[in-house]
Amino acid sequence: HSGVLAIRAAIAADVNITYKILYNDAVAMTGGQPVDGPFSVQQLSRQLEAEGVKRIALVSDDPEKYKDRSELANGITIDHRDRLDNIQRQLRKTPGVSVLIYEQTCAAEKRRRRKRGILQDPKIRPFINTAVCENCGDCSTQSNCLSVIPVETDLGRKRAIDQSSCNKDMSCIKGYCPSFVTVHGGQLKRAANQPDGLNWPDLPLPTLPNLDRPHSILLTGIGGTGVVTIGALLGMAAHIDGRSVTVLDMTGLAQKYGAVVSHIRIAKTPEEINAMRIAAGQADTLLACDLAVATSFESMAKLNPERTSAVVNSHQTMTSGFIKQKDLTFPGSELQSQLNKTTQESHFIEATKLAESLLGDAIGANLFMVGFAWQKGYLPLSLEALKKAIELNGVSIEDNLRALLWGRRAAVDLSAVQQLAAPEAALIEQPETVDQLIAHRTTYLTAYQDADYAARYNNWVTRIREREQALGLSGLTEAVALNYAKLLAYKDEYEVARLYSDPSFKEQIANQFEGDYHLEFHFDPPLFAKIDPETGQHKKRNYGSWMLKAMGLLSQFKGLRGSWLDPFKNNPDRKLERKLIADYEQTLETLCVQLTTENLETAIALARLPEAIRGFGHIKHDAANQAIKKQEELLKALISLPDSDSKAA
Numbered sequence: 001h002s003g004v005l006a007i008r009a010a011i012a013a014d015v016n017i018t019y020k021i022l023y024n025d026a027v028a029m030t031g032g033q034p035v036d037g038p039f040s041v042q043q044l045s046r047q048l049e050a051e052g053v054k055r056i057a058l059v060s061d062d063p064e065k066y067k068d069r070s071e072l073a074n075g076i077t078i079d080h081r082d083r084l085d086n087i088q089r090q091l092r093k094t095p096g097v098s099v100l101i102y103e104q105t106c107a108a109e110k111r112r113r114r115k116r117g118i119l120q121d122p123k124i125r126p127f128i129n130t131a132v133c134e135n136c137g138d139c140s141t142q143s144n145c146l147s148v149i150p151v152e153t154d155l156g157r158k159r160a161i162d163q164s165s166c167n168k169d170m171s172c173i174k175g176y177c178p179s180f181v182t183v184h185g186g187q188l189k190r191a192a193n194q195p196d197g198l199n200w201p202d203l204p205l206p207t208l209p210n211l212d213r214p215h216s217i218l219l220t221g222i223g224g225t226g227v228v229t230i231g232a233l234l235g236m237a238a239h240i241d242g243r244s245v246t247v248l249d250m251t252g253l254a255q256k257y258g259a260v261v262s263h264i265r266i267a268k269t270p271e272e273i274n275a276m277r278i279a280a281g282q283a284d285t286l287l288a289c290d291l292a293v294a295t296s297f298e299s300m301a302k303l304n305p306e307r308t309s310a311v312v313n314s315h316q317t318m319t320s321g322f323i324k325q326k327d328l329t330f331p332g333s334e335l336q337s338q339l340n341k342t343t344q345e346s347h348f349i350e351a352t353k354l355a356e357s358l359l360g361d362a363i364g365a366n367l368f369m370v371g372f373a374w375q376k377g378y379l380p381l382s383l384e385a386l387k388k389a390i391e392l393n394g395v396s397i398e399d400n401l402r403a404l405l406w407g408r409r410a411a412v413d414l415s416a417v418q419q420l421a422a423p424e425a426a427l428i429e430q431p432e433t434v435d436q437l438i439a440h441r442t443t444y445l446t447a448y449q450d451a452d453y454a455a456r457y458n459n460w461v462t463r464i465r466e467r468e469q470a471l472g473l474s475g476l477t478e479a480v481a482l483n484y485a486k487l488l489a490y491k492d493e494y495e496v497a498r499l500y501s502d503p504s505f506k507e508q509i510a511n512q513f514e515g516d517y518h519l520e521f522h523f524d525p526p527l528f529a530k531i532d533p534e535t536g537q538h539k540k541r542n543y544g545s546w547m548l549k550a551m552g553l554l555s556q557f558k559g560l561r562g563s564w565l566d567p568f569k570n571n572p573d574r575k576l577e578r579k580l581i582a583d584y585e586q587t588l589e590t591l592c593v594q595l596t597t598e599n600l601e602t603a604i605a606l607a608r609l610p611e612a613i614r615g616f617g618h619i620k621h622d623a624a625n626q627a628i629k630k631q632e633e634l635l636k637a638l639i640s641l642p643d644s645d646s647k648a649a
Contacts, residue, residue: 004051010053011097018091018098024106035038041066041103045073048099055098057087061169063331077153102427107167108224109254115395122168123147125183127509130158132491136615136623137177144323148172154430154440155406159329163188163512164362172261176538176617178496179522186517190360203408204379209284211243213507215380216268216278221366222317223251223258229393230366231262232290235393237385238266248276250298259293266380269404269458278302285378286310286343290317291353295335303342310343312336313365320500347372347409357401357421359648364403371407433463434478441485448489448498449558457488460588467592479607480588487584489611492579493526493568521547524617526571538617574619576624580613583631590635599638606634 003021010017023041025033037043041058048056056076058066064079072078079087091098103277113119128148135157140148151160161172173180209215217234221227231247236246248263263278286309288294294312301308316330339346350370353362366388373379374386375461390400410417419468431437438461445454461484463475489495499505500521509519521543524530546618560566564605568574591603609627613620613647 002444004047007048007053007099008051015097015125015499016095020100020102021547022070023101023103023385024109026106026109029446029527036234041101042071044101046071048068049073050158053099055096056092056103057091057092057170059084059087060103072073081637088126090309092393098174098478101619107169111167111224115334120161122422123185124170125163125166125170125171125513126168126170126285127181127501127512128158128160129179129181129505129508130160131155131502131504133158133177134179134491134614134616135159135326136175136177136619137171137323138177138615138619139172139180139262140323140326142174143169143172144319145169146320149318150156150322153428155587155592157446159345164356174540175538176524176615176619178521178616180489180518180522181509181512182522183517184520186513186515188360189512189514200409201413203375206375208377208382209380211266211268211380214265214272214300215284216264216282216300217285218278218283219262219287219289220293220296220299221260221265221295223260224290226322226366227262227289227362228262230287231264232369232372233386233389233393234264234370234379234381236389237381240385240388241382243268243380244270244273246273246276253595259290259296259301261296261299263295281307283308285373286339287369287373287378288311288312288339291315291332291335292317292330293320295338300342303341305344308343309376309378310339310346311369311378312339312346312348313369314348314350315350316367320504326588330447347376348409349414354406354410354417354421358406358417359399359403362401364399364406367400367403368407368410370409375411382509434481437481437544438479445488448495449561453488457485460585461486463592464588465594469594471598473595475604476591476600476607479604483610484584484588487577487581487613490581492561492574492577494561498547498558501552501555520543520546523547526568526573563596573620575607576621580610580624583628584610585625587631587635590638593637594638602634605640606631607632 003019007019010019021044023044045056045058058071058076058078059070059081060066061081063080064322066072066078069076069078077087081102084102087100091100099414102444110119110332114121127618130151130153135150139159145167146285147165148159149160149162152157170182171640173182194525219227219231219234221230228249228251231249235245235247238649243266245264245266250261251258252262263276265273265276265278267273278300281304283304284307286294286303287298288299288310291312291314293299294310303309314336316332322328336346349369351368351372352362356362356366358364364530369378370386374381374383386404390404391397393400406417433441438458444459445457461477461481464480468474469474491499522540523543524538524540528541530539530541531537561580562569563572566574587606591606595603609631612625613623615623
């Protein structure tokens with residue numbers, strides 16, 4: 001591209017600089033077009049050599065493909081992408097102009113090619129055991145991937161893998177956490193609920209818009225989920241119906257999870273469409289495949305409370321902020337409220353979960369939405385044209401037709417579709433009252449260790465509760481009940497083994513996968529710990545399915561935890577965890593004495609400090625060190641507040 005001129009100028013000026021060139025096998029900025037030429041990595045390296053670059057380094061996710069160096073530049077080094085940081089440090093010390101070529105096919109392009117059968121689809125998938133997960137966020141830090149999603153459980157937020165959008169990059173398993181499992185072989189479990197054979201009444205035909213004026217459809221979604229394809233299908237259906245249509249895709253830099261907004265205008269004749277872009281307040285239909293994009297400034301400007309009808313996927317897809325903010329919450333109710341105010345009619349459907357349950361793949365959610373909108377009479381297209389457009393597209397025809405049909409059925413009887421999708425789905429029963437919370441954690445700690453361990457928890461919580469009630473206050477007991485239990489139930493070797501041995505783990509796997517598969521575990525056992533010489537951190541190792549039996553055996557020895565017979569007792573992580581418990585109990589003792597009306601907020605902040613202590617190994621140590629510093633500040637503030645000593649006395 002034109003950037004080669006900058007390299008040429010830097011060489012001429014003898015500048016001390018390293019250029020990083022991403023070779024991702026596509027022009028990703030504008031939607032994934034092929035590179036003109038084509039232009040191979042070998043040619044790129046030769047061109048750089050001819051320009052006068054003396055030091056060229058190549059890193060790749062698959063360096064084995066470059067065993068034959070005959071067509072590469074002389075002296076080029078080849079390494080796995082895992083050594084990127086080390087290679088960059090080497091190049092930083094290299095005088096003059098050096099170049100780092102990072103070769104890895106665009107992840108979104110990989111997904112497209114796999115779906116089209118022109119690229120091999122690896123028979124491997126990452127999976128997170130949510131019971132073991134601590135929501136430390138290191139997996140997102142390592143992968144920078146939004147297919148690692150939040151999951152709310154009765155023990156708080158955990159993480160899971162969105163299998164429908166996963167690119168199988170596998171960098172998430174580098175997160176320093178024993179919750180990751182890889183599933184080799186088999187396939188995603190297909191839905192048992194299929195339209196054929198169901199005793200469903202004939203669906204009524206809706207009254208469609210009459211096109212007295214051009215009909216404007218605003219389609220919003222996120223890159224990589226087939227939103228642009230939906231726009232193309234609607235456009236083709238309009239052509240099949242003999243209508244005039246324009247489709248304007250505003251993709252910007254969206255390849256995966258970036259905002260996509262499509263302007264679709266349908267009219268009887270071309271002369272009636274005087275602009276491809278929908279003007280302010282002129283949208284007749286909002287087809288919102290993503291809630292956040294639908295409420296962006298650009299999208300909201302097109303809506304009209306006296307004109308726009310909306311069909312919205314209410315699924316909460318986290319934005320990129322979740323990668324850095326592990327406790328980020330999605331403002332779903334606020335966004336829905338905004339849409340209710342700016343449309344004359346809005347329908348909110350959990351299309352992603354319904355499609356995943358009914359079709360076996362959340363990617364069907366978009367056509368599910370189209371079916372819903374058509375059945376509601378919001379699209380000026382015939383059903384025959386929509387079906388024909390799906391057939392002409394030639395991709396997953398039967399699945400897409402089923403998605404369209406399920407969307408129509410949901411528009412007629414949503415509750416019936418929801419029941420068919422998950423007839424026995426049990427909602428996560430999160431403790432609602434302090435008493436329920438204490439009872440839940442008591443049961444958990446009994447299973448974790450024994451009744452005496454749970455009694456230790458109850459004794460401290462009761463002392464805090466009595467002190468708080470004596471002062472007529474509230475809030476502290478709940479904070480202590482949550483966080484003291486968290487510290488007591490630290491995930492050591494015995495607990496990780498117990499959680500993997502629990503039948504619920506196999507149920508999680510069986511609910512998502514089927515066929516002939518086997519599991520591989522990614523652990524860093526302290527007795528076999530291996531240090532990465534370049535990073536100085538522990539490295540995880542891979543273990544086969546036999547580990548399930550080993551963990552089943554290990555879990556039976558949880559009674560040794562912390563005793564002189566415990567082989568893991570002197571592990572630095574275990575020492576830290578015991579120290580944190582002792583320090584917290586000392587803090588509780590202080591709160592029993594020092595608590596007053598004036599320092600209640602400080603006391604609650606102290607009690608909640610363990611919330612931030614998450615993860616394993618160095619991740620947990622770093623978080624604990626930050627919490628200890630904060631604890632010192634809060635303890636000083638607690639004791640120094642006015643009248644605290646006199647009121648405590």
